[in-house]
Amino acid sequence: MAKGAVSIQVERCKACGFCVEFCPAKVLALSSSFNAKGYHPPEAIAPEKCSGCDLCGLYCPDFAIHGHRLAASPDSPTGDSHAC
Amino acid sequence: MTAAGGLPALESNPVEPFLRMDRMPHIWCPGCGIGTTVNCFIRALLDSGADRQNLTVVSGIGCTGRVAGYLRLDSFHTTHGRAIPFATGLKLANPKLNVVVYSGDGDLTAIGGNHLIHAARRNLDLKVICVNNLIYGMTGGQTAPTTPRDVITSTAPYGTFDANFNLPHLMDAAGAVYVARWTVYHVKQLARAMAEALSKKGFSFIEVISPCPTLYQRRNGQGDGLNALQHYKQVSVVRHGAPTQEVGIGRHGEIAVGKFVDRVRPDYQELRRAHLQESLGGRYADTLHLEECECPS
């Protein structure tokens, strides 16, 4: 079970690629969907590997993603995208 | 903020309480590193336990100068090059304030250069975060004192040919008590350095090498912001305590990162008070906060 999860504010993303590149667990990839500005926001392609370290959040220049650790529970939700 | 697929909404980004979310999105380009440095700064605020109410941020003019406007703190966007004098006034009039100067390489080292060296000389208790993208970004990519040789800029269309500043060396020589350099790739180390500076008394200077994809990178065939970070990762070498004359940056070659200077010497206010107490004895009126009105808190 994933120890962490990411939360993505897709409309803020400008697809710089920092989060995808520097996630230590390679959880993320740029999706094929578009946000309103025409960028490809990231999505969690391997959410089960997320540790919630929040390196993605630290890197993101647009404050569009952050990770957090999940409380230990078998029913914990995993990666999630928000259209805000 | 609803979750997709019926999953419960996750907690909000912990940086948001420190940002003026009513001003988002910010003006910085895709792949610009300034926003990344802001995350590190907010992380440093949280980790250092800095008193948020007394934290003030002063910026000059330029892309990095816009940081003051996005942080939800008492913040000042001042005239070009004059963030440090303004910060000096804040700090001297109310020593309880923790005053951070957050500005760019052009603002701090060109037009602001004189103030930079004098503040370091005096060891004023200011924390200077110099986001160095090696260019004047906001105005369209002109040469800065930090632009390395053989770089195309809008005012050096045939390439730069003069030497650029070695900022850690300049700051070391001027008397700063804390001098460090990291790049936007080194997010954890940068946050740690900022936290150290926030807690350290005296003049601290942190240089952050950051990409300007739109102007510097694009005009010089260096790809985008991500390419820049990959490049920083590749060529950075941690050299804590290195002699600062050896850490200059060129267009190619190594970027020395780390903490170069961390020393102790009395800061301006300590010196002033001690000296006036000694000279004037009982006649010295020691006032710490120069506020005359009764203000509701």
Added chain:
Amino acid sequence: MHADPAGVLTGVHFLDGDHACCEGCLAAGARFAAGYPITPSTEVVERFASRIPTVGGIFVQMEDELAASMTLQGAVWAGAKAFTVTSGPGFSLMMENIGYAAMTETPCVFVDVQRGGPGTGLPTLPAQADMMQCRWGSHGDYAVIALCPNSPQECFDLTVRAFNLAEKYRVPVMVMMDEVVGHMTEKVLIPPAEEIEIQPRRHTRKVPGEFNLYAPTGDLVPEMVHAGEGYNFHVTSLTHDERGYPSTTPQVQHSLVNRLTDKIYRNLDDIVTFDSHGCEDAEVVVVSYGITSRVAQRAIDLAVQSGRRVGRFRIVTAWPFPEKQIRELAGRVRALVVPELNLGQMVREVERCAGGRCRVVSVPHAGGAVHAPEDILNAIEEALQ
């Protein structure tokens, strides 16, 4: 509220204008000065540097006027009343930051002890040639208040008034001295602290969350807060909205920039002061300010002695200009004679306000000395032809 006695050197003194100005700053509650040496103003901050450690406050000599003019503003936002002093070349350097103070509505005082110019000019000799610069020196549209003392006593009194006006209107106020007034030594009476009326900072009583730093009150002037009080405010000299957030649209520009000027020009009756005598039935009125007004008085006295009907109108508030008063005079007199230690600066305002209804006779002087009374007397005679 009354002056803080700690800064009031009550008594009868023999002081020059520079020194009296310093005492005025202290009496007004200034506890912070940032300066840079420049003749003939330096004595103001030299005295402040000597006095402030026993009164309680800070003097810092900065590395240049660019720094000094900004450091004092940081101190204001931290809670202090602050000022700087300079002369022509330094005044020029300070112009950008004076504009910053006007745009951000930072209450503060700039003293210019005018000397011969342009350029390095005459460092130790008088002129009054910065008067237009004082009004228009920074870029863009804004309004400042400027006061012209003509004696060491007025250097004290008008400096106190300058601080009071700065706080009342959240505006930079200039004290436009000249080298002679700055260096002449005369009796200066400093009253007891309880007789000196001080305008305190217009600090809001609203709590954080309810307060907007640029929301005007009834007299078009917003209230103020200081750093460290929990308001999380933002100050920028970009065109900004009532929250202080950059808002660079023509609509916001229109409303902000008009208000910056209106807050001064709609309060003229409170701000404008002058000193007039003998104007009721005068044929000629001599309009002057600063040291020139002392010479002018001699000329007026000589003219009156020989039977002429000559009055004086001494400009004390130079900016905003006493338009109403000059317009009114122009409708009654034959001529307005305007001697100044410059090649004609405030005379342009006099001409503008006179609107052709009377003669306006300029008595220019390139500076470096004061007029001889005969120069002004001759102009009065000529005006009476």
